[in-house]
Amino acid sequence: MKSGARRTAVRTLLVVASAASLALCLAAPILYLLARIGDRDYKTMLLAGTIGWFLCAAALTVSNYAKPGEP
Amino acid sequence: MAKWLARFVDRMDNLYEFDREPVVPDQFKPGSQFAGLLAGEHVAGTEFVIGAFFVLHGVGFTDLLWGLLIGNLLAVLSWTFICAPIATGTRLTLYWYLQRIAGPGLTAIYNIANAVLYCILGGAMVAVSATAIGLALDIKTPSLNDVLPNSLGWILLTCAIGFAFLILAILGFERLSKFGEACSPWLFAVFVAGAVATFPKLGIHANLDNFLEVARSRIWSGVTSAGQERFGLWHIIFFAWFCNLAMHIGLSDMALFRYARHWAYGLYSAFGMYPGHMLAWLCSGVMVAAVNRQMDPGMMAYEAAGVAGCLAVVLASWTTANPTLYRAGLAIQCVTPNWPRWRATLVAGVLTTILSCFPLFVMKLLDYVAIYGLVLMPIGAVVFAEHWLFPVLGLERYRVERRGRFMNWKALIVWAGTLAACFFMPLHLFFRWLPGYLIAMVAYTAWTWVERRLGKEAEA
Numbered sequence: 001m002k003s004g005a006r007r008t009a010v011r012t013l014l015v016v017a018s019a020a021s022l023a024l025c026l027a028a029p030i031l032y033l034l035a036r037i038g039d040r041d042y043k044t045m046l047l048a049g050t051i052g053w054f055l056c057a058a059a060l061t062v063s064n065y066a067k068p069g070e071p
Numbered sequence: 072m073a074k075w076l077a078r079f080v081d082r083m084d085n086l087y088e089f090d091r092e093p094v095v096p097d098q099f100k101p102g103s104q105f106a107g108l109l110a111g112e113h114v115a116g117t118e119f120v121i122g123a124f125f126v127l128h129g130v131g132f133t134d135l136l137w138g139l140l141i142g143n144l145l146a147v148l149s150w151t152f153i154c155a156p157i158a159t160g161t162r163l164t165l166y167w168y169l170q171r172i173a174g175p176g177l178t179a180i181y182n183i184a185n186a187v188l189y190c191i192l193g194g195a196m197v198a199v200s201a202t203a204i205g206l207a208l209d210i211k212t213p214s215l216n217d218v219l220p221n222s223l224g225w226i227l228l229t230c231a232i233g234f235a236f237l238i239l240a241i242l243g244f245e246r247l248s249k250f251g252e253a254c255s256p257w258l259f260a261v262f263v264a265g266a267v268a269t270f271p272k273l274g275i276h277a278n279l280d281n282f283l284e285v286a287r288s289r290i291w292s293g294v295t296s297a298g299q300e301r302f303g304l305w306h307i308i309f310f311a312w313f314c315n316l317a318m319h320i321g322l323s324d325m326a327l328f329r330y331a332r333h334w335a336y337g338l339y340s341a342f343g344m345y346p347g348h349m350l351a352w353l354c355s356g357v358m359v360a361a362v363n364r365q366m367d368p369g370m371m372a373y374e375a376a377g378v379a380g381c382l383a384v385v386l387a388s389w390t391t392a393n394p395t396l397y398r399a400g401l402a403i404q405c406v407t408p409n410w411p412r413w414r415a416t417l418v419a420g421v422l423t424t425i426l427s428c429f430p431l432f433v434m435k436l437l438d439y440v441a442i443y444g445l446v447l448m449p450i451g452a453v454v455f456a457e458h459w460l461f462p463v464l465g466l467e468r469y470r471v472e473r474r475g476r477f478m479n480w481k482a483l484i485v486w487a488g489t490l491a492a493c494f495f496m497p498l499h500l501f502f503r504w505l506p507g508y509l510i511a512m513v514a515y516t517a518w519t520w521v522e523r524r525l526g527k528e529a530e531a
Contacts, residue, residue, distance in 0.1 A: 021257075022256055022257060022260055025257065025260040025261065025264055025379070026260050026263065026264060028264060028268075029263070029264040029265075029267035029268040030267065032267075032268050032271070033267055033268065033270055033271060033277050034277050035271075035277060042268055042377075043376065043377030043378070043379070044377075046261070046264055046376055046377060046379040046380075047377060047378050047379045049260075049379075050257065050261070050378075050379040050382060053257045054254075054257075057253035057254060057257070060253060061253055
């Protein structure tokens with residue numbers, strides 16, 4: 001696979017992963033409100049979504065600045 | 072003094088050189104970029120404080136909803152009909168357009184005023200994030216009526232955070248601001264998550280059937296907290312309208328809208344006002360009600376969203392403080408010959424850090440936001456008058472530029488006079504800017520008209 005195509009694939013994957021992280025952040029309080037999970041699980045889910053989002057956001061920021069040819 | 076100011080102006084021109092030329096059509100940006108940028112820009116750390124203050128000021132639920140709907144609409148219309156048309160008409164930043172109208176001298180003074188106001192705002196951001204980190208370190212946060220720092224721990228904490236923000240700003244403003252933009256959807260999610268998760272603590276049922284009842288009785292109950300003035304519908308309308316006064320009526324956002332294809336792109340500011348301001352303020356109101364109305368953004372967010380909430384407070388503050396430090400540093404760089412950007416940012420950061428120790432700026436944030444907009448508003452009125460009213464009245468525009476004058480004294484006197492008039496107005500602080508804006512516009516136009524008429528008669 002050429003580096004350009006690989007780059008696009010990685011970026012697409014990161015965008016999908018960040019959307020999933022955000023969905024997790026929004027699903028957590030709804031599950032808590034519906035009493036499907038407890039306070040501790042809600043906060044853990046929110047934190048997990050947050051960590052996922054940050055990893056993706058940081059990776060996307062770095063990939064935006066990476067020069068062509070750089071990994 | 073005049074020589075010093077002239078040197079200052081030269082340096083400032085060099086710094087802003089890159090955007091001296093009007094934006095050309097191939098640089099125009101699509102509407103989606105405006106929507107994203109404006110939505111992200113208006114979810115900041117201070118939203119945790121502003122929405123909570125509405126609860127403490129005893130705003131009723133109906134007043135709050137109508138106030139936010141109308142006030143934010145007025146803000147959107149101000150961007151659309153005042154800021155964006157001038158920006159798309161000139162394709163210049165306010166800095167360069169003001170030079171044509173008010174001369175380089177007044178533009179320099181405006182920039183210095185803006186830098187000082189930016190540092191105070193940055194200080195409030197640092198203080199907001201200190202409430203979140205202080206929670207983890209068990210450092211007592213200041214109370215609602217504190218003006219001076221209440222403990223050595225608070226001073227050390229704000230200094231540490233201020234320096235951390237400063238070092239990050241020095242190390243890489245551009246990359247960090249891109250990262251900050253990327254954080255905004257997550258910040259929005261944490262605001263919503265925090266509010267929704269607080270519903271059970273306030274007694275709201277899972278099917279939301281008693282939401283209105285609880286909202287009216289336990290959140291926006293119309294009861295003020297001790298020592299707080301009562302706010303009604305008009306306070307909320309005006310606050311939502313002037314919250315970004317410097318950006319729309321004050322025309323700072325010409326820098327953004329000069330890239331718009333059409334002036335109607337001003338309507339994209341609705342993405343910042345409704346999903347941004349309005350929703351964030353409502354969410355923080357819900358959160359503060361669940362912590363017995365304690366004005367402690369860190370604790371509010373922790374109770375509502377755990378560690379992610381605390382992170383949101385810190386990140387939301389930092390993403391706003393970062394460009395604030397950069398802009399203040401840019402202005403300081405103009406008065407300091409041969410200083411590199413990092414050193415100017417360092418000075419701005421030190422000033423911001425010192426100011427952040429004083430809880431006054433965060434505990435009186437609503438008043439400070441009003442003063443910030445008020446101070447810069449007369450310049451927006453002068454530019455509006457010269458851009459729109461002068462051609463209608465047959466008055467020559469940009470005379471200061473054509474005659475190569477350094478300072479438009481008339482504009483300076485109108486600016487100072489308007490602020491003096493606003494100071495003595497027998498009105499609540501929130502309402503003063505509107506008559507002030509009209510005074511500045513009428514005074515500048517009428518003075519110019521009379522002056523030129525007298526000049527013509529003397530020539531005849």
